Amino acid sequence: MNFSLPPAFQADRRAILGAGLAMVLVSPAHSQIQGMGMAPGKQMAEAIAEFAKGQRVQTGRVKLEIAELVDNGNVVPVSVSVDSPMTAADHVLQIALFNDRNPQRDVAIFGLGPRAGRAQVATRMRLSTSQQVSAVARMNDGSLWIATVDVIVALAACIEVES
Amino acid sequence: MARVLIQMPSRARRGEVIEVRATIAHPMETGFRPGADGRPVARNILQRFNCRYNGELVFSVELHPAISANPYLSFYTVATDSGTLELEWLGENGFRQLERRALQVT
Numbered sequence: 001m002n003f004s005l006p007p008a009f010q011a012d013r014r015a016i017l018g019a020g021l022a023m024v025l026v027s028p029a030h031s032q033i034q035g036m037g038m039a040p041g042k043q044m045a046e047a048i049a050e051f052a053k054g055q056r057v058q059t060g061r062v063k064l065e066i067a068e069l070v071d072n073g074n075v076v077p078v079s080v081s082v083d084s085p086m087t088a089a090d091h092v093l094q095i096a097l098f099n100d101r102n103p104q105r106d107v108a109i110f111g112l113g114p115r116a117g118r119a120q121v122a123t124r125m126r127l128s129t130s131q132q133v134s135a136v137a138r139m140n141d142g143s144l145w146i147a148t149v150d151v152i153v154a155l156a157a158c159i160e161v162e163s
Numbered sequence: 164m165a166r167v168l169i170q171m172p173s174r175a176r177r178g179e180v181i182e183v184r185a186t187i188a189h190p191m192e193t194g195f196r197p198g199a200d201g202r203p204v205a206r207n208i209l210q211r212f213n214c215r216y217n218g219e220l221v222f223s224v225e226l227h228p229a230i231s232a233n234p235y236l237s238f239y240t241v242a243t244d245s246g247t248l249e250l251e252w253l254g255e256n257g258f259r260q261l262e263r264r265a266l267q268v269t
Contacts, residue, residue, distance in 0.1 A: 075231045102229050103195050110238070111223035115216065117180035117241035123224075124231040126193070 044134055047098040047105040051136055052144050062095075062147040064135040073127040073157040080110075080135040082119035082145065092119040094138040101131035102157075126157035165189055167262050169250060174267040175242035183214065183222075184237045187252055187260065193228035209234055209254035216266075217246035242268045 048057060065079040082092045091114045097107035110121045119137070127133075134148045166188040175181050187209070194206030212224040212234075222238045240248075245268045252260045 079237075099229060103193075104228060106227040107229040108227060109225040111220075111225075112238075113221065115219065115221040115241055115243075116239055118239040120237075120239055121224075122235075122237035124235050126229050126231055 041100060041132075043105045044098050044100040044132060048134060048136055048146070051096050051098075051138075055142060055144050057136065057144040057146050059146055061145040062135050062137045064133065064147040064149050066133055066149050066151060068149065068151060070127060070151055070153045072155050073129075073153040074155075075124050076127050076151070076153075077122065078125050078133070079120070079122040080137075080147075081121075082137045084119045084137075084139065086112075086114055086117055086119055088114045089140075091116075091140050092137050093140050095119070095121055096136045096138075097123075097125065098134045098136070099125075099127065099131055100133070102126065102128045107133075127151060127153045128156050129153055165252075165260055167250075167260065169262060169264055171248070171264060171266070173265065174269060177242060177244075177268050179242045180239050181242050181266075182237060182239050183248065183250075184235070185212075185250055185262075186233055186235045188233055189252075189254065189258075191226075191228065191230055191232045191234060195228070207255050209252050209258065211251075211253040212236060213249075213251040213253075214238070214240070215249040215251070216240055217244060218249075242266060244268055 061083045063081045066076060070076050080095050084090060084092050092112045095110040098105050099107055107125050108123060112119060130152045132148055132150055134146055137145045168186045171183040172181050189209055190207060191209065192204050192207040194203055196204050198204040208228050209226050213220060214222040221240045224236060226234060246266060248264045248266055250262045
């Protein structure tokens, strides 16, 4: 037995399936952009450009440690270390943390110097959704180094209601 | 006064790099979170952390709302001389807390 449908109906069914798929693909991205008010990637790119003050930002020397799959966006441990001898002649001045899709792009700016001894800092941050996180280090010679990590967030921050 | 937890060695050899870990009880209210009445809760965050070693600034942080509640900070410093480390948190609504810890360098 062969249950072939009339060609017109087959085309309709495809159209309906296609429309459904399009909705599934479009809606999450759409709602995220609405929620954050900025196109993905733009917020962080602007923040980094502002921090760099027109200087070239190079990849390397910075190690950004953050879980790639986060259960709870309210408390995300993050650690940054920079490959630097931390001497008076060669040391890290600042380490800045930026995010791409939180309501605000800044996370923290750490001020270091030769007295720090080791260019390593750690804290805990909030993530409102799956996004990129970047750490930018400014050396005393003016050079800038960056590391970026993609993070998937299961439970977002900023949504819980005060009880 | 907010509750503070500071973990660092009380003595170190001269030139040794020591780790300081500090947590302070603070809500770090972002200003984006809805309260019980549906309106956002007013922002109240810590904005600055300073660590002075015998008066000299060795580490500082500029904090933003994306830092979790009860901010935890970990950093390093070189044990140069015996003395005190002063850890200072500054925040909105006139928040200021200063903690002193002695460090003996041998």
